[in-house]
Amino acid sequence: MLEIQGISKTFHAGTVNEVRSLRGVNLTIDEGSFVVVIGTNGSGKSTLLNAVAGTFPVDTGSIRLAGKDITRWPEHRRAALIGRVFQNPFSGTAPHLTVAENLALAERRGLSLGLGRLLPGGARERIRSGIRALGMGLEDRLDNAIGSLSGGQRQALTLLMATTLRPQLLLLDEHTAALDPRSADQVVRITDRIIARDRLTAMMVTHSMQQAVTYGDRLVMMHRGQVVLDLRGAEKSRLRPEDLLQRFEELRRADLVDAAAADMLRRRYV
Amino acid sequence: MSLLLGALGMGSVLALLALGIFVSFRIFAFPDMTAEGSVTLGAAVAAALLVAGHDPVTATAAATAAGAVAGTVTGVLHTRFRLNGLLAGILVMTALYSINLHIMGRSNLPLGEAQSFVTLTGSLAARFADHDGNVQFMGRAASAQDLGLFIGAAIFAGVVCAALYLFFHTRIGSAMRATGDNPQMIRALGSNDGMLITAGLALSNALVALSGALLAQYQGFADLQMGIGMLVWGLASVIIGESLTGSGKLGYLLIGAILGSVLFRLLVAVALRWGLDPADLKLVTAVFVLIALVAPGMVAQLRGRLAGGAPNA
Ligand SMILES: Nc1ncnc2c1ncn2[C@@H]1O[C@H](COP(=O)(O)OP(=O)(O)O)[C@@H](O)[C@H]1O
Ligand SMILES: [Mg+2]
Numbered sequence: 413m414l415e416i417q418g419i420s421k422t423f424h425a426g427t428v429n430e431v432r433s434l435r436g437v438n439l440t441i442d443e444g445s446f447v448v449v450i451g452t453n454g455s456g457k458s459t460l461l462n463a464v465a466g467t468f469p470v471d472t473g474s475i476r477l478a479g480k481d482i483t484r485w486p487e488h489r490r491a492a493l494i495g496r497v498f499q500n501p502f503s504g505t506a507p508h509l510t511v512a513e514n515l516a517l518a519e520r521r522g523l524s525l526g527l528g529r530l531l532p533g534g535a536r537e538r539i540r541s542g543i544r545a546l547g548m549g550l551e552d553r554l555d556n557a558i559g560s561l562s563g564g565q566r567q568a569l570t571l572l573m574a575t576t577l578r579p580q581l582l583l584l585d586e587h588t589a590a591l592d593p594r595s596a597d598q599v600v601r602i603t604d605r606i607i608a609r610d611r612l613t614a615m616m617v618t619h620s621m622q623q624a625v626t627y628g629d630r631l632v633m634m635h636r637g638q639v640v641l642d643l644r645g646a647e648k649s650r651l652r653p654e655d656l657l658q659r660f661e662e663l664r665r666a667d668l669v670d671a672a673a674a675d676m677l678r679r680r681y682v
Numbered sequence: 683m684s685l686l687l688g689a690l691g692m693g694s695v696l697a698l699l700a701l702g703i704f705v706s707f708r709i710f711a712f713p714d715m716t717a718e719g720s721v722t723l724g725a726a727v728a729a730a731l732l733v734a735g736h737d738p739v740t741a742t743a744a745a746t747a748a749g750a751v752a753g754t755v756t757g758v759l760h761t762r763f764r765l766n767g768l769l770a771g772i773l774v775m776t777a778l779y780s781i782n783l784h785i786m787g788r789s790n791l792p793l794g795e796a797q798s799f800v801t802l803t804g805s806l807a808a809r810f811a812d813h814d815g816n817v818q819f820m821g822r823a824a825s826a827q828d829l830g831l832f833i834g835a836a837i838f839a840g841v842v843c844a845a846l847y848l849f850f851h852t853r854i855g856s857a858m859r860a861t862g863d864n865p866q867m868i869r870a871l872g873s874n875d876g877m878l879i880t881a882g883l884a885l886s887n888a889l890v891a892l893s894g895a896l897l898a899q900y901q902g903f904a905d906l907q908m909g910i911g912m913l914v915w916g917l918a919s920v921i922i923g924e925s926l927t928g929s930g931k932l933g934y935l936l937i938g939a940i941l942g943s944v945l946f947r948l949l950v951a952v953a954l955r956w957g958l959d960p961a962d963l964k965l966v967t968a969v970f971v972l973i974a975l976v977a978p979g980m981v982a983q984l985r986g987r988l989a990g991g992a993p994n995a
Pocket of ligand 1: 432452455456
């Protein structure tokens with residue numbers, strides 16, 4: 413279970429570039445829940461995931477995962493509990509290492525490294541069967557540098573790396589956004605399959621309305637650093653893309669109203 | 683003949699330097715200026731201990747350890763205190779200048795009659811030599827000592843190369859390679875990338891200092907200035923090695939660094955023989971490295987332009 417309580421994050425505080433990316437986010441995610449996160453550009457989706465993963469310390473609030481208060485843990489320590497797939501296919505793998513080497517390192521996620529051989533006898537077969545289960549025909553490319561594979565292939569392998577050791581939480585940040593539509597579809601299907609098979613707790617940020625309505629058992633919408641919509645159960649399963657588009661339109665109008673109101677106030681008082 | 687053997691021997695000694703630079707520059711993509719100080723540090727520590735009567739193994743091991751410490755300091759400055767990598771290296775290099783002077787007590791420390799790997803090799807080689815100190819080598823008379831030194835240094839470099847190869851296929855060694863490739867990934871997999879970088883710099887500077895220690899014994903003295911230009915020198919060797927083997931595989935790259943070092947030393951020896959002013963050596967080396975680093979990109983650009991036509995045509 414993930415418990416996010418009142419976290420906020422301001423970048424470049426006190427300068428002209430100040431951005432309040434998270435403004436008191438509260439979110440509790442049950443064990444085994446698959447949460448889809450949507451929101452306009454710059455609404456704080458990535459910042460939320462990064463805060464949970466520990467890319468930077470939060471300004472206020474606390475984060476608990478699997479019963480542990482991880483608020484002050486450094487990123488690499490949290491990685492023992494968290495698997496991640498990034499938007500950029502280049503972010504999740506070491507391009508000059510082979511497919512087998514990348515996956516063997518992932519098999520040690522959160523464990524001590526030591527001076528043992530990375531690929532002892534037997535490791536390759538285990539890795540090969542894991543890759544075969546992806547169904548992408550990559551099991552014959554164990555010794556290729558992972559950098560020589562396509563973006564979709566790399567994202568699928570990164571997903572496998574993030575879930576080889578069962579994580580307490582899987583974080584997916586628009587992990588199909590950089591892919592062509594076919595690969596995106598393939599990768600998101602694999603994602604859904606792995607999450608269901610291993611009963612993972614997951615947060616998936618997506619830019620695709622289609623993905624948002626099709627996948628997951630809960631939907632969270634972020635806006636200006638806050639959660640503005642939280643649907644689950646039947647509400648989520650009955651959701652159609654039109655409903656979401658309408659929600660976006662309402663938010664946009666509310667913003668316009670805000671801007672107009674502020675403008676009026678300014679004219680009145682300044 | 684003695685010119686050839688001398689260049690081969692020196693090239694093998696400096697191959698350890700090239701391997702060290704390979705680790706920092708190619709594995710971690712870290713241009714580590716510490717190396718210039720570590721060469722001298724290794725030479726200074728070894729020379730001081732040898733002159734004080736310690737045995738060569740102890741002196742060389744201590745020099746190597748000193749290099750590891752220097753690399754660790756740079757690593758901590760860079761990863762803990764978030765100092766720019768180049769600056770961290772320059773700071774340590776500058777500090778080492780004073781430290782090296784203290785260790786040596788003066789700016790040039792000759793080994794004199796002190797026992798070293800070179801004197802040991804000399805007495806071993808004498809058993810095989812005729813009364814002029816020569817042996818037959820490739821059909822010609824060659825100094826037994828020079829030949830012995832080359833063989834010894836080459837074996838040493840080979841052993842270190844094999845050890846590095848094995849190390850970089852362990853879990854921690856592979857994690858180091860991955861760190862150089864993509865530190866974000868290594869953090870996401872739960873390893874402390876800062877620690878891995880620091881350990882890598884320690885390893886790199888240990889190799890560089892080891893090279894310095896052997897160099898001092900080879901030349902018969904340690905000199906405060908001997909580290910200047912060594913980073914670029916090592917880079918030149920690494921780059922030559924890469925083009926020699928033409929492969930991105932780790933084993934080839936490691937062997938390439940050794941071959942590159944030896945070949946580069948030979949080229950320099952020939953160039954000096956043909957009348958290259960020794961004063962211009964570092965300039966020529968720097969220009970060579972510049973061309974080697976820039977040319978591949980330029981060629982690719984040119985090819986792209988020829989293939990794709992001018993963008994505004
Ligand atoms: N590391 C950072 N440094 C400075 N500003 C950041 C950083 N990360 C995010 N931001 C800012 O925070 C806001 C929210 O960004 P983000 O969370 O990436 O939005 P999105 O919902 O599109 O993923 C943006 O204005 C962005 O510029
Ligand atoms: Mg984002």
